[in-house]
């Protein structure tokens with residue numbers, strides 16, 4: 001069978017269509033991609049913000065795997081926006097694991113209210129939920145070290161009647177590691 005010109009045209013349109021769809025779906029996947037540990041799949045990953053290794057050197061905060069990769073801007077910016085929430089969750093988990101008296105006050109699931117002040121050289125994130133106020137501060141001067149304060153007051157829980165528990169935790173999220181500086185549980 002001999003192919004006529006319109007057969008070629010049809011084949012070209014088909015091939016172009018297939019390629020076009022492949023490119024679009026790849027671009028879409030890339031844009032949707034989340035930064036996770038290539039070994040264990042954890043979302044708790046860290047890059048030294050504010051240093052030359054930012055978005056280049058990565059470490060998994062759960063299994064310790066390290067890898068080198070520069071993620072596309074859109075993907076990296078999404079990680080950076082969600083990073084304070086990750087630090088908040090990790091610090092609360094740390095408090096619950098290291099202070100048995102605090103464990104029962106750590107929310108398992110929470111719908112946090114977020115309040116943020118973002119300036120050129122300093123950012124402050126404040127999260128509140130169920131009696132907790134978690135404050136995360138980071139500045140250009142401190143590089144990859146974030147200052148964290150977690151403050152719980154039973155009296156902030158609406159309708160709460162009982163012992164007025166108060167927990168105050170202060171510490172740092174220093175280049176991926178949690179450093180406790182102060183812990184008070186007053187009743």
Ligand SMILES: [Zn+2]
Pocket residue numbers: 037038039040041042060061062063064065
């Ligand atoms: Zn991992």
